[in-house]
Amino acid sequence: MLDSLKRNPQLNANGELTHLLSIHGLPVEILTQVLDTASSFLEVSDRDVKKVPLLRGKSVFNVFFENSTRTRTTFEIAAKRLSADVINLDVTRSSTAKGETLLDTVDNLVAMHADMFVVRHAASGAPYLIVDHLYRVGRRDVHVVNAGDGRHSHPTQGLLDMYTIRHYKKDFTQLTVAIVGDILHSRVARSDIHALKTLGVAEIRAVGPQTLMPLEVEKMGVRVCNDLQVGLKDCDVVIMLRLQNERMNGVLLPSAREYFRSYGLTPKTLALAKPDAIVMHPGPMNRGVEIDSEVADGPQAVILPQVSFGIAVRMAVMSILAGN
Amino acid sequence: MNGEFDSPCIQISNGRVIDPKIGFDEQTDLFIAKGCIQAVGRRPSEFTPTRLIDARNRVVCPGLVDLSARLTSLESELSAAVAGGVTALACPPDTMPPLDETGLVERLVRRSEALGLARVYPIGALTQQLAGERLSEMVSLTRAGCIAFSQAKQPIFDTQVLWRAMQYAATFDYAMRLQPQDHYLARDGVAHDGEVASRLGLAGIPVCAETVAIVTALQLAQETGARLHLARLSSAAGVALVREAKRNGLKISCDVSIYHLHLSEADIGYFDSHARFDPPLRSVSDREALRSAAAEGLAAVCSDHTPVDEDGKQLPFAESLPGATGLELLLPLVLRWADEMKLPLHQALARITSDPAAILGIEAGCLTLGRPADLCIFDPTEPWRVAAGVLRSEGKNTPFMDDAMIGRVHTTLVGGRVVYETKA
Numbered sequence: 001m002l003d004s005l006k007r008n009p010q011l012n013a014n015g016e017l018t019h020l021l022s023i024h025g026l027p028v029e030i031l032t033q034v035l036d037t038a039s040s041f042l043e044v045s046d047r048d049v050k051k052v053p054l055l056r057g058k059s060v061f062n063v064f065f066e067n068s069t070r071t072r073t074t075f076e077i078a079a080k081r082l083s084a085d086v087i088n089l090d091v092t093r094s095s096t097a098k099g100e101t102l103l104d105t106v107d108n109l110v111a112m113h114a115d116m117f118v119v120r121h122a123a124s125g126a127p128y129l130i131v132d133h134l135y136r137v138g139r140r141d142v143h144v145v146n147a148g149d150g151r152h153s154h155p156t157q158g159l160l161d162m163y164t165i166r167h168y169k170k171d172f173t174q175l176t177v178a179i180v181g182d183i184l185h186s187r188v189a190r191s192d193i194h195a196l197k198t199l200g201v202a203e204i205r206a207v208g209p210q211t212l213m214p215l216e217v218e219k220m221g222v223r224v225c226n227d228l229q230v231g232l233k234d235c236d237v238v239i240m241l242r243l244q245n246e247r248m249n250g251v252l253l254p255s256a257r258e259y260f261r262s263y264g265l266t267p268k269t270l271a272l273a274k275p276d277a278i279v280m281h282p283g284p285m286n287r288g289v290e291i292d293s294e295v296a297d298g299p300q301a302v303i304l305p306q307v308s309f310g311i312a313v314r315m316a317v318m319s320i321l322a323g324n
Numbered sequence: 325m326n327g328e329f330d331s332p333c334i335q336i337s338n339g340r341v342i343d344p345k346i347g348f349d350e351q352t353d354l355f356i357a358k359g360c361i362q363a364v365g366r367r368p369s370e371f372t373p374t375r376l377i378d379a380r381n382r383v384v385c386p387g388l389v390d391l392s393a394r395l396t397s398l399e400s401e402l403s404a405a406v407a408g409g410v411t412a413l414a415c416p417p418d419t420m421p422p423l424d425e426t427g428l429v430e431r432l433v434r435r436s437e438a439l440g441l442a443r444v445y446p447i448g449a450l451t452q453q454l455a456g457e458r459l460s461e462m463v464s465l466t467r468a469g470c471i472a473f474s475q476a477k478q479p480i481f482d483t484q485v486l487w488r489a490m491q492y493a494a495t496f497d498y499a500m501r502l503q504p505q506d507h508y509l510a511r512d513g514v515a516h517d518g519e520v521a522s523r524l525g526l527a528g529i530p531v532c533a534e535t536v537a538i539v540t541a542l543q544l545a546q547e548t549g550a551r552l553h554l555a556r557l558s559s560a561a562g563v564a565l566v567r568e569a570k571r572n573g574l575k576i577s578c579d580v581s582i583y584h585l586h587l588s589e590a591d592i593g594y595f596d597s598h599a600r601f602d603p604p605l606r607s608v609s610d611r612e613a614l615r616s617a618a619a620e621g622l623a624a625v626c627s628d629h630t631p632v633d634e635d636g637k638q639l640p641f642a643e644s645l646p647g648a649t650g651l652e653l654l655l656p657l658v659l660r661w662a663d664e665m666k667l668p669l670h671q672a673l674a675r676i677t678s679d680p681a682a683i684l685g686i687e688a689g690c691l692t693l694g695r696p697a698d699l700c701i702f703d704p705t706e707p708w709r710v711a712a713g714v715l716r717s718e719g720k721n722t723p724f725m726d727d728a729m730i731g732r733v734h735t736t737l738v739g740g741r742v743v744y745e746t747k748a
Contacts, residue, residue, distance in 0.1 A: 009594060024523065103638055123640030124525040125595030133638075150642070151525030190525060214522035215530070 009131045016324040019144040020317050021127050022153040023194040031198055035163050037316035038309065044081055045311060054319045055084035058115040062088045063105070064147070065121040070283060071147050071157075074307070075118045078314035084116075102126060103133050110134070116143045116318065124150030143321040151185050156317055157282055158191025160310040162199060164302055165237055167309065168278050172199040178231045178273075179222075180207040180263060181241030181290055184214050188282045189241055197221045207231030208263060211252040228263050232272040240265055240281045243290050256289045266292040270300065278302045331740040332374040333357040335367070339379025339701065343386065344674035345690040354384055356697040359740035364691060375742075377735060379701050385673050387411025387442075387698035387736060389680040389689045391579050391626035392555065393651055394418075395444070396718050398435055401631070401651065404717035405442035406744040408652040409700035409733040410627075412681070412688045413442055417449040418476035424449035424460045429468040441743050443698070445471045445684060447501065450489050456480035459492055471684055472499035472553070477602055479507035483540065490550035499685060501553045504537035504562065505529075505603060514642045516558075516606040520589040526641060529604050531559045538565045546574055553683055554578040556628060558603035560613030567622055577683045580614045581628035582657045583648055583723070587611070591723060597637045597644035598723045619665050624679040627654040631719025649719030653710065655702060656729035663730075669704070701735040708732050 008025045012018040017030050044052055060079040062072050072088065079086045091105060102121070109117065119127050127146040134142050148154040169175055177196055183189045183206050196204050197220070206213065206222040213224060225231035232238065248256040270279065279291075279301045287293045295301060334356040341364060342349045348364075355363040355371055362368050390413040395401040405413055415432065417423035423432070429446050436444035448470030452458045455478075462473055473493060480486045493500045510533040515521040517528025538554060542565065545552040557563055557578050566578050583601060588611045591599045599605060617623040630647025637644050654676060662672030681689030688698055710727050712720040736744040 101635075101638075102640065121640065123642050125642075126640040128595045129597075129638070129640055149525075150640075151527075153525065187525060190523070215517045215528060216519045217522050219519045220523060 009128060009135070012324060017320055018140075018324050019127075019131050020155050020321065021131065021144065021146045023155050023158045023191050023198065024153070026198065028198050028200075031159070031162065031195060034159050034313065034316050034320065035166060037320060038163055038312040041312040041315040042309070044315070045308070050081050051083050052081065053083045055079065055082035055322055058084045058322060059113060060084045060086050060116045060118060060318065061109050061114045062086065062118045063091055063109065063120075064089065065091045065102070065119070065126070066148070067092060068120055068148070071120065074310050075145075075147060075314055078311050079318060081311070082315055082318055084318070102129065106130050106133060107137075110137070110139055110142060114142060116145065116321065118145045118147050119149075120147040121149050124152035126150070145317060145321065148187055151187055152190065154187040154191050156310070156314050157188050158195045159317065160306060160313040161188075161192050161239065161280060161282075162195045163309045163313050164280060164306050165278075167305070168302060169236060172196070172201050175201050175237060176203040176205070176235040177201055177237040177239065178205045178207050178225075178235045179239045179241065180228065180231060180265065182212045182243050182247055183208050183217065183241070184212045185244065185247065186241050192239060193220050193222055205231045205235065209253070212247070228269055229272060232269055235273045236277055238265065238270070238273055238277055238279045240279065240291050242282060242284065243286055248289070256286075260289055264288075264290060264292060265295050267294050267298070270295055280306060283307070331359045333372060334375045334377060334737075334740065335371075335373035336377045336379050336384055336699075336701065339382050339384035341384045341691070342670045342673060343691040344670045345678035345692075347670055348691070349670045354691070356737070356740045359696055361691055361693055361695055361697045363693065377701065382701050382703050382734060383669070384699060384701050386677045386689045386691055387700045387738065388654060388676045389684065389686070390414065390629065390651065390654060390676070391624060391680045391683065392416055393627055393629035394631065396631045399439060400716060400718045401629070402436060402439055402441035402444070404651045404715065406736040406738065407716050407733060409655050409702060409736055410651055411442050411698035411700065411736060411738050412445065412686060413651075414445045414447050414471070414684055416476040417447050417474060418454060418478065422449045422454045423447070423470070424452050424454070424465075426461070426464050426468040429465055429470055433469040440738070440741070442738065443688075445686060447471065448473045450475050450500065451480065451485065454478040456482065456485055459489055462493060462498055463496060466496070466498060471686065472501055474501035474555070475503070477503055479505070481507060486540070487544050487548065490544050490548040490552075494548045494550040497551065499551045499553060501555050502537070502541050503555045503603070504534050504541055504557075506533045506537045509533035509536060514600065514604070515592060516589045516604040518589055518607050520592055524592065524595065531561050531606070534559050534562045534603065535565060538562055542569050542574065542576070545576060552576045556581055556584070556603055557614065557617070557623060558584055558606050559610045563613045563617045563622065567617070570622070577624065578622065579624040579626050579680070579683070580618055582625055582650060582654055583628070584611065584614050585618060585625065585661045586657060587723060592641070595641040596723065597639065597641050598648065598721055598725070600641060600644050600646045601648070602646040615661065615665060618661070618675055619667055621671075621674070621679065624683055625658060625675040626680065627651050629717070629719070631717055632721045633718070637721055648722045649715060649717045650722075651717055652715050653722060653724060653729070655700070655733060656731040657724075659704060659731040660729070697737050697740040699737040700733060702731055702733045704731050706730070706732040
């Protein structure tokens with residue numbers, strides 16, 4: 001077995017973050033370092049000149065093998081505010097369509113002197129393959145940020161969710177957090193679960209029907225609630241997950257309407273949570289499927305602040321990687 | 325086999341001679357002439373050895389019999405076989421094109437015989453093109469050299485076809501093999517549906533994909549009287565079903581791959597595609613059940629040799645090709661398992677000699693006098709390291725790359741001729 005696939009490939013020999021691939025396996029110190037660094041970047045966005053020179057002269061390649069507008073844009077803004085040169089590649093439509101393999105694409109971009117890759121791919125684990133390849137070809141100076149791989153991980157989303165929770169709730173250790181929806185296919189849920197666990201949250205609940213729940217998910221440290229009422233009772237944070245269109249009608253769920261009836265977040269069901277509970281969503285939302293507009297636009301929703309925090313968190317991640 | 329009659333008179337002296345079939349285990353001599361085993365122990369009168377093989381501190385046992393080895397290229401893979409001490413192997417029908425025509429089977433038999441290395445026993449396609457729709461010409465394929473029929477890893481969607489295939493095979497008492505996995509339950513899955521797949525976000529293959537298929541196959545075998553062999557069990561629940569069926573008197577057999585005796589889902593680590601197998605590596609408790617099943621003799625052990633090139637492995641886990649090279653690792657990995665299980669050597673060797681020979685219905689895997697001298701001579705304590713340059717197979721894909729192995733083959737004989745030996 002390859003050495004780099006045996007040990008945690010995102011940490012260097014000194015235990016510092018050199019790639020961000022998953023929240024799993026990261027110590028609490030690194031999570032806190034990212035959140036604290038993000039705090040210091042938050043005010044940059046409010047300045048007249050929204051730039052700091054930390055990544056000046058560096059090339060950040062956004063390599064998206066899967067479509068995304070929102071995530072790619074926030075990464076682009078974050079890199080630009082750090083003064084990096086940003087190159088966007090929509091690989092779905094170019095090279096891979098011509099039969100080029102993932103690693104061929106990577107080799108080509110390395111030859112173009114990329115300093116950092118921001119990668120999104122439909123296959124779980126694809127960024128690990130890239131990191132393993134970079135090790136083998138001796139390019140330990142190139143950093144990789146996972147911007148979402150299959151169902152596995154979306155670590156910057158997990159970190160911005162933690163930033164949001166810390167912003168509104170301060171202390172993690174007394175919190176009850178409910179993650180509601182399609183846990184099975186959600187990389188956001190997996191990232192949030194690992195992050196919440198590492199930060200010492202008192203109780204993490206995974207809420208959804210059995211068809212959308214991964215087997216043995218309890219071993220990740222969550223309490224499974226098939227009943228939304230039970231899942232929301234007295235919780236401090238509600239994280240709603242997006243239900244993808246292709247899951248709505250078929251073998252996993254009979255219809256979007258029936259899903260909303262059992263698992264949709266409405267003012268009535270939200271009332272089961274603590275009065276000061278916050279409502280989060282990674283976006284884009286399906287109004288009327290997983291969340292009622294009245295809740296999405298209501299006073300407890302912190303969905304738009306999540307987006308703003310996301311830029312600061314991504315700036316923090318990129319600046320930390322570039323420094324290690 | 326070429327040259328069986330002009331083969332030399334060989335005396336193998338002072339080896340630890342093990343015949344797993346009868347539990348024989350003694351330090352003694354073995355005498356070979358006319359390609360066959362002439363005597364064990366005392367030299368026959370009028371035997372003048374033309375060649376002496378010193379087997380001191382080495383084990384002399386029947387050549388290994390492998391229940392499944394994919395032969396990407398005949399020459400390289402059969403060289404790998406004899407380098408691993410394997411003298412007989414069954415070739416599954418999922419070749420390109422599949423073994424569903426007599427011409428293809430005859431060609432495979434002829435070409436492998438011409439090489440004079442390990443003996444190749446083709447397994448015919450159960451259905452045409454392995455499509456699971458129309459029966460293959462089993463009678464003709466048997467005449468051409470097939471010793472059993474299977475779908476390899478291809479599904480039969482239609483249970484009526486499976487039922488009729490078993491009836492037809494039972495009509496002629498042909499052996500039938502199935503790798504039990506319900507296609508629909510396993511659909512899109514790439515790893516054991518459990519803790520690791522859930523954490524890594526890999527689509528899971530649930531244990532019920534195996535048990536549902538086993539229950540169906542057992543029921544149909546009972547109805548039809550087909551001689552059924554279940555290939556590559558992966559789960560404790562699967563083992564329990566087979567054990568129960570045997571207790572109820574059903575004449576079935578099963579096997580496990582050598583990799584499933586040593587690895588579990590945890591070996592996927594950070595998406596290591598070398599740990600992708602079909603069926604998948606399951607939980608540690610599943611692995612323990614497979615190890616016990618093999619130890620008690622319920623299951624035979626095979627290499628499930630599947631060469632995959634770098635391009636097939638250098639892909640995201642779910643897109644990579646399953647399988648590992650195995651012919652040259654079968655013996656040392658069985659020795660490792662036997663050592664860990666505190667199993668007597670002759671019992672461990674039975675799982676890769678006499679047991680699979682009985683399953684295949686071939687005269688091999690034993691040291692019976694008068695039988696062709698297919699032998700493996702190995703040093704059970706000699707260490708070596710797995711490396712791409714050491715493996716003769718085209719397949720360099722194994723999770724055990726760079727690992728230290730104990731037990732090294734020194735000489736392999738097929739039909740009384742030395743077909744492999746280490747230098748000095």
